Amino acid sequence: MEGVLALLVGLVFAAAIYLMLSGVLVRFVFGFALASNAVNLLIFTAGRLAHDRPPLISVGQEVLSEPAANALPQALILTAIVIGFAMLTFLLVLLYRTYAETGTLNADDPRLMDEMQEDDTRGTHPPERGAA
Template sequence: MEPLFALLVGALFTVAFYLFLSKHVIRVLMGAAILGNAVNLLIFTAGRVTREVPPVIGGGNDVLVQGAANPLPQALILTAIVISFSFFAFLLVLGFRAFQKLDTDRSDEMRVAEPVREASPPLGY
């Protein structure tokens, strides 16, 4: 099962980096979301994927039995999902406000669309 997840993680990282190279803001945002999912899947796979032994310490034991999945990566992923969702929501609102203000979603046109500052009035010394 782990080799399949490794291929999937590689594919997700490839797609995310490809989307990051785009000039459209919405594609960059989708790349950030896919990258977050790829990292979560990578951490999950590194924590061992087994269905035979649950990650629960039984009565009379002090440690997990040999071959059990590590529960720490699973807990970290639950936290990371919430953080990545809030980060994506913030980036989505930021991109939408930039689109409203500048009337474009291309990053190279956003630099050109910056408002030109007017000359400040002379100081009366």
């Protein structure tokens, strides 16, 4: 089963990258959401899918005696999901604000490109001889 999921991860990730490269920032967000899912799935699969029993210790027992699913990747993914959500939300709000400010969501639009600011060259003199 892990092999199938590996292929799925590759597919979802490729789709995510294709969307993120599109230059349309709304699609970028879709790609971002897909990529989060792909990565979570990757971590989950890397922890193996050998057992389908949840890692819960039954009442009356003190240690997990029967084989169960790997708890460690689950803990990693749980926070990753929430953080991914927070980032996605922030990204959306950022888009909203960007659109309000610039009126475009095309990444290649010159209104969106950072204009290289002419930074000050104060204090650096063109080559000339100073005092020794």
